[in-house]
Amino acid sequence: MGTPSPAAPWGGALWALLLATLGCSAGQPLGGESMCTAQPLAKYSITFTGKWSQASFPKQYPLFRPPAQWSSLLGAAHSPDYSLWRKGQYVSNGLRDFAERSEAWALMREMEAAGEKLQSVHGVFSAPAVPSGTGQTSAEFEAHSRHSLFATVPQDTVTEITASSPSHxxxxxxxxxxxxxxxIATVTLARLPHSPRAFPPAPGFGGGGNEVADSLPAPETPLDCEVSLWSSWGLCAGPCGRPGAKSRTRYVRARPANHGAPCPLLEEEAPCVPDNCV
Incomplete structure (x- = not known):
């Protein structure tokens, strides 16, 4: 899915793994009856909304080389015997390229190959990248009525994505x-009406399908000033036989933003007795 690319390369794997949760087991007969009684195919829309702005996340916000952005939206509906990635295992070459360089072609080929070989991937979908930290991109895909998505998504489902780990x-x-x-972003999954003429446009879009919306407003997050540790005390300066003064300094690591706490003093003095008199 969307990734902070390439400013935060871990993002590609994060959003790709989020879409992996769309793959779940098909409904099995229960008591002689099928769990799903709907039409053979169901249509869904998935909308990724980036909320990564300088106002909402001012600390180390990437402005240059490149600015904050999200990669293309990429995912699949699949059965339990397929996964994009599992904890404790190495990622595939395709997922690595997507996470590190936002290149989706190899990963798409891997998913399509899994669908042909194992019949595990039922549908692959993609949508354009979001060229800034805020904005929307959307795609539509189909899943069989036996897929548990059909039973578990009766209405719009919104998943919030945060970036609080590691807490350091x-x-x-x-x-x-x-x-x-x-x-930092949200993913909205919605089941669409069956009639193509009844498809509602996704929020912020002119219609369904693969589109990218303009930047969206974001809340302001206060950022307190961050300073370094104090340096060592300097030499005691002053005339011989009289009290002198020594000083130490520190520097600003992050300037305050959005009404955060201001920076403290960056220089401090203390009395001393000169010890370098001749």
């Missing part, structure tokens, strides 16, 4: 002042 100052999304972070 080196994380670009580390905001200890906040109890919870705003979502």
């Amino acid at each position: 100052p080196a994380n670009s999304f580390y905001y200890p002042r906040l109890k919870s972070l705003p979502p």
